[in-house]
Amino acid sequence: MALTNTSDRYGFFTKLFHWLIVALFAWQYVSGNIMTGMERGQLVAGMNQNGYYNWHKSIGLVALAIACFRLLNRYMGQLPAWAPTLTTPEKTFIHRAEQALYLTMFVMPVSGYIYVMAGGFGVLLFGQWKMPNPIGKVESIAFAAKWVHIGAGWVLAAAVLGHLFVVFRHQFVVKDGLIRRMLPQRKS
Ligand code: HEM
Ligand code: HEM
Numbered sequence: 181m182a183l184t185n186t187s188d189r190y191g192f193f194t195k196l197f198h199w200l201i202v203a204l205f206a207w208q209y210v211s212g213n214i215m216t217g218m219e220r221g222q223l224v225a226g227m228n229q230n231g232y233y234n235w236h237k238s239i240g241l242v243a244l245a246i247a248c249f250r251l252l253n254r255y256m257g258q259l260p261a262w263a264p265t266l267t268t269p270e271k272t273f274i275h276r277a278e279q280a281l282y283l284t285m286f287v288m289p290v291s292g293y294i295y296v297m298a299g300g301f302g303v304l305l306f307g308q309w310k311m312p313n314p315i316g317k318v319e320s321i322a323f324a325a326k327w328v329h330i331g332a333g334w335v336l337a338a339a340v341l342g343h344l345f346v347v348f349r350h351q352f353v354v355k356d357g358l359i360r361r362m363l364p365q366r367k368s
Pocket of ligand 1: 238240243291295296303326
C-alpha cells in the first residue's frame, strides 16, 4: 500500500490517522459523558471520577497531536478522485461535513485545554506529569472555553452522523462498497 494518497486511493497514513481518530474520539465521548454524569467517590468500570478526568484530558491531547499530523498529511499530498458513485449533492454534503470534522478535530481539544487551564484545574498528563499553565486562572476564559467545548461536541456529533449516513447509505443501499476506500487494501 502506498504511504501517501495517490490519484485513485487513500494511502496508509490517511487510513491510519482516520481510524486512530475514530478510536480516540469514541473514548473521548464515552469518558466525557461518564465523568460529567458520575458522583464523587463513585466507581464506573473500576475507575473514579478523577481517573476519568485524567484520561480524558491526556488522551484528548494525544488526539490533538494526531490531528496535527493528519492535517499535515492531507496538505502535503493529493486527494484521490471522488468515488464515481457519489452524486453532486452528496459531494457538496461530504465536503461540508469534512470541513466540520477537521474544524472540530482541533476546536474540541484546544477548547478543553483552555478550559482546564483557565479554570485552574490543570492537566496531570497520564497521572504522571503536571503540565505548566501558560494561561493562569481566568474565570471568563474558562466559562467561554467550556461552552465552546460542549457546543463543538454537538457539532462534531452531527457531522459524524452525517458522515456515517453517507457511508452506510452507500454500503447498504447503493452497495458500491464505499467503505473499502478507507480500509487496508486487500491483495487481489
Ligand atoms: C479531543 C477531543 C475531545 C472530545 C471529542 C471531547 C469530548 C467531550 C465531551 C463529549 C464532554 C462532555 C460534555 C458535556 O458536559 O456534555 C467533554 C467534557 C469535558 N472535556 Fe473533553 N473532549 C476532548 C478533548 C478534551 C481535552 C484535550 C481536555 C482537556 C485537556 C478536555 C476536558 C474536558 C473537561 C474538563 C470536560 C468537563 C466539562 C464539564 O464540566 O462539563 N477535553 N469532553
Ligand atoms: C465508524 C465511524 C466512521 C466510518 C465508518 C468512516 C468511514 C469513512 C470512509 C469510508 C471514508 C472515505 C470516503 C471517501 O472519500 O470515499 C471516510 C473519510 C473521512 N472521514 Fe470517516 N468514518 C468514520 C468516522 C469518522 C470520524 C469520527 C471522523 C472525524 C472526527 C472522520 C473523518 C473523516 C474525514 C475527514 C474523511 C476524509 C478523508 C481525510 O481527509 O481523512 N470519520 N470516512
